Amino acid sequence: MATKRLTPDELDEAAQLLKDGQLVAFPTETVYGLGADATNVAAVKQVYQAKGRPSDNPLIVHVADPEMVMTYADVSADAHRLMTEFWPGPLTIILPIKPHALAKEVTGGLNTAAFRLPANDTTRELIRRAGVPMVGPSANTSGKPSPTTATHVLHDLDGKIAAVVDDGPTKVGVESTVIDMTVTPPAVLRPGAIDAAMLYPVIGEVATEVHKVGAKETPKAPGMKYKHYAPNAQVVIVRTEADFDAAIAWAEQQDDVFGVLATDHVLATLPATMPQFSLGQDVTSAAHNLFAGLRYFDNHPDVKMVLAEGFETTGLGSAYMNRINKSAGGQYFTATE
Incomplete structure (x- = not known):
């Protein structure tokens, strides 16, 4: 199948594809993500297949508003402060999930999950119209450089996914900061546009020494274990x-x-x-x-x-x-x- 290149004016079609269990790449301020209904296990499995992604590499759940997170996770006072200060924006927050709230295909089998509210009006509206949160790893072949345009997405995934919503080049260009709010002190697992100096006034001390993930260990966040961003040269x-x-x-x-x-x-x-x-x-x-x-x-x-x-x-x-x-x-x- 040929992958459709949709415009922001065609979100109803994109939302219906998501509801039907199809894969739709979407824009954010950081990179393009590969979206699937986070509550549909069969759709989530397709994400791993399309990307060639290891099955123990957890996915980030993208939401339309902070309230959507409350359905799936327990939100501490500090986590709520981060949402208030930095959402929408390039910050992913790892939280403890409620029992059986999300499938192991989303969490990597962990009792935590990563959540993000992207600063892109088109994608937040897409999630609202679909009525479900979206998983959203970068929309590229696993291990290759992340996509910052719809053309990059099609280079890797044309024919493997149903559609890409083209909203032009991304603004930040590197993926979101990931902070783990399930440990004390909270730990930055992946650096991004929001750094520890920006987090400190909101929640205090933040650890930045990234844990080295073992061969048999499931990482809490993307990009911690497997080779990433590698060109052919x-x-x-x-x-x-x-x-x-x-x-x-x-x-x-x-x-x-x-x-x-x-x-x-x-x-x-x-x-x-x-x-x-x-x-x-x-x-x-x-x-x-x-x-x-x-x-x-x-x-x-x-x-x-x-x-x-x-x-x-x-x-x-x-x-x-x-x-x-x-x-x-x-x-x-x-x-x-």
Whole structure:
């Protein structure tokens, strides 16, 4: 089947597809998600099949309003404060669920689930019209860079899902911050646009040292266990702008064609003929453009290695570095190479 490309004016059709147990990709302010009725086990199973996603990788439940969460989870006073302060927005909150409220296919068999109220009017209205919460992992093949446009979704999932609602490019570009409210102190399991410094005035101390998930352990949140965001080419992170001259000299001695994923200031020093993709001017634009850049090099199969610019791990830089480090499999350029 061909995947339909729907507009925000065609939400009734998208909502009916969800009610019928079909898969519909949807826009958010972070990345595009792959939606299914979170209360329909057969539909949720299709999400794993379409993405090629491991079955113990839990899904985020997207809601139309905070009240929808109350049906499925116990919400503490601190969790309610987070919802009031940051929803709608790029914050996913892990909560203890009520007995038998959600299927194990949604939770990974845990007694917790992750909830998010996206800051996208189209998607909140889609959920309202469908009348059910939606599971929503990123709408891509598992392990590949997340999609920030409907075209990215179709590149990976055309013919595998019923429809994608095209609401243009996403704004943030990296997935939501995930905070676990079932532990003391609350723990950030995945960095995003909302960092610990923003959370502290609302709920106090927040742990940011991410737990390493064991091979037989079920992760509480997406992105904690399995390889993510990887393009076909090997990504090598260049820690600072000042290291690029040495990194390029090293790459030129290798046998493979390489490309550069960096800010405009770095790219301005390179030959125009060198494969390259702009991350913009700073870390904010870099986070926005990261996944599009990784996908750009997938469309250039001659490029076997990508030198990617690194940033300080503060603020949005923490989210950027979390994603690029996973994409690179921890590979960094050092001058000794």
